[in-house]
Amino acid sequence: MALAAIVIPAPAASAKSTVDWGQCPNDIPTAFLQCAAVEVPLDYQHPDGKKISIEVSRVPSTEPAKRRGVLLFNPGGPGGLGLTFPLELAQAGLPANLLAEYDLIGFDPRGVDHSSPVSCELKPEQFYTIVPKYAHNPAEVTKAAESGKQISRQCASAASSAVLPYISTANTARDMDRIRAALGEPKISYFGLSYGTYLGGVYATLFPDRTDRIVLDSVLGPDGYDITASRRFAEGMQDRFPDFAKWSAARNSSYGLGATPAEVTANYFQLADKLDRHPAGGFDGSLFRSATHSLIYQTSAFPRLAQLWQTFLANQEPPADSLPSTGGPIQSQIATMLSVVCGDHAWPRLISTYQRNVVQDRAAYPLLGGATANVWPCASWPTRPIEPPVEFSDQGPSNLLLVQNTRDPATPLVGALETREAFGERARMVTVDQGGHGVGLPSLNSCGFNAVVDYLATGTRPATDKFCAAEANAAPTPQQQQLLDRLRQY
Structure with a gap:
């Protein structure tokens, strides 16, 4: 495959690290992390111009004599908070050999929280309309387009508007290479989720020659978060929801959501329709659909979802903490997410395109298709992409391991298969017969998790693509559940 992006060489790795490790920012409440700032160009086409700061964290190797190198992490998003992610993984159960072999490196991507944060200065109620509402008819698509247009205007008039075009996946990857160079490492290993x-x-x-061992968990298609990926959320919901319906039907005596999967599914549509007409506790039908989608990311969240449904079936107000958070660094996370999603690719501008897509996806994927095919703010984004998207290449070292669930509600299997094909012999893929988002995390599927650990620790990768059977897993520990809950927002 050809490389369609502007490839800007990063400086060669220095002989030793130039990173000055110290205390982390005050709102990172842990003594187990070290933090530092790495300066990078805002615009890599003008590397001597304006600079921004990327905040980086480290969990040092537990046995420096066995240290192999550095292992960078990204928890997803775009816009996911990354500074504490390595420590959270370590506390959730990363094995001792990985903690010995690597310095675990996290970072807030450019634009997020501690890394030169950006903002669209949105109102809290707008946070719930970034991903568009479920559209039942063409008029509701037009209404969503107006809402998206208002968000785009606010992003364009915000104080950080001049920075937003440079918050992109390609530039974040270039930042990663600057981090590598600052750490004095010739290569990096990497674990990326979603x-x-x-x-x-x-x-x-x-940077193919600067990669060591690369693990991609819950794999997007090779075009990242474009309009196709948005619509595929509905396909993922359709794939995954039957797991929840079956689980609920088996526990009907406890939750009363339906005695059969068909009854549970019917209740989903009845509740969504009811909340469309009569919102309750801040939930309309669209937010109910979105919350259901979010809470089927992990089977361990099924009880919480069942309890939420119970409140609506009983005509009660849901708990206040059921609504998504509007506090903390959410402004920078959303502005970064929009900048990446709308800036990596040019989205269709014609509202009729989305009206047509909604009709198609509402029929094909009735659980969520009317929302995920609807209009994002990207349809009216104030700037066009500053460079073409990067096309994945099969040229380079054979050192990528992809791990993927068969029924992933966020990154369906179809996208992972496309990415696997794009990388050719550079990649191997482990497919796990289970539902949910995430494979190589502690407490999920041991076959998938062990494949990730074996590769990162020993370099042993399956000789051919591999299939892992379903497993009955133990309940996650509190630390593991806390990590899984945080990752649902990505």
Whole structure:
């Protein structure tokens, strides 16, 4: 495959690290992390121009004599908070050999929280309309387009508007290479989850000879978060929801959501329709659909979802903490997410395109298709992409391991298969017969998790693509559940 992006060489790795490790920012409440700032160009086409700061974290190797190198992480997003992610993984159960072999490196991507944060200065109620509402008819698509247009205007008039065009996946990958160079490392290993798989794929394409061992978990298609990926959320929901329906039907005596999967599914549509007409506790039908989608990311969240449904079936107000958070660094996360999603690719501008897509996806994927095919702010984004998207390449070292669930609600299997094909013999793929988002995390599927650990620790990768059977897994520990809950927003 050809490389369609502007490839800008990064400086060669220095002989030793130039990073000055110290305390982390005050809102990172841990003594187990070290943090530092790495300066990078805002615009890599003008590397001597304006600079921005990327905040980086480190969990040092537990046995420096066994240290192999550095292992960078990205938790997804775009816009996911990355500074504490390595420590959270370590506390959730990363094995001792990985903690010995690597310095674990996290970072807030450009635009996020501690890394030169950006903002669209949105109102809290707008946070719920970034991903568009479920559209039942063409008029509701037009209404969503107006809402998206208002968000785009606010992004364009915000104080950080001049920075937004440079918040892109390709530039974040280039930042990763600047981090590598500052650490004095000739190569980096990498673990990326969800959107982090696309970021890792872009890095492996732009800088193939600077990659060591690359793991991509819950894999986006080779075009990242474009309009196709948005519509595929509905396909993922359709694939995954039967797991929840079956689980609920088996526990009907506890939750009363339906005695059969068909009854549970019917209740989903009845509740969505009811909340469309009569919102309750801040939930309309669209937010109910979105919350259901989010809470089927992990089977361990099924009880929480069942309890939420119970409140609506009983005509009660849901708990206040059921609504998504509007506090903390959410402004920078959303502005970064929009900048990447709308800036990596040019989205269709014609509203009729989305009206047509909604009709198609509402029929094909009735659980969620009317929302995920609807209009994003990207349809009216104030700037066009500053460079063509990176096309994944099969030219380079054979050092990528892809791990993927068969029924992933966020990154369906179809996208992972496309990425696997794009990388050719550079990649191997482990497919796991289970539902949910995430494979190589502690407490999920041991076959998939062990494949990730074996590769990162020993370099042993399956000789051919591999299939892992379904497993009955133990309940996650509190630390593991806390990590899984945080990752649902990505």
